Amino acid sequence: MVGIQQKRKNTKSFKNRRKAIPVLIPKKVQGALSSTTQPAPRYTIDYKNTKLLVKFISPQGKILSRRATGLTAKQQRVMANAIKRARMGGLLPFVNYEIAGKNSF
Secondary structure, three states, X not given: OHHHHHHHHHHHHHHOOOOOOEEEOOOOOOOXXXXXXXXXXXXXXXXXXXXXXXXXXXXXXXXXXXXXHOOOXXXXXXXXXXXXXXXXXXXXXXOOHHHHOOOOO
């Protein structure tokens, strides 16, 4: 009985690893100028990719909703966690002080 429980504990660590979810960001192009030959670029959601994360934050610093971003529920959860992680790591600001009306600390 003890041997079976040990096997279960060892195999559990491999199942918990998650794959990076690719995000497809549609380009807003006028109908006649869009090209169907080249697919849109895919980006993986990562807290270190601040250029991507800034696109999903409002000017006030809030995380945009799914309706505004067009992400799936799973992608939105991963995006929110990545934004929160980047904020705690100091890569993104919590609040935009210029819009909030405060000039400096």
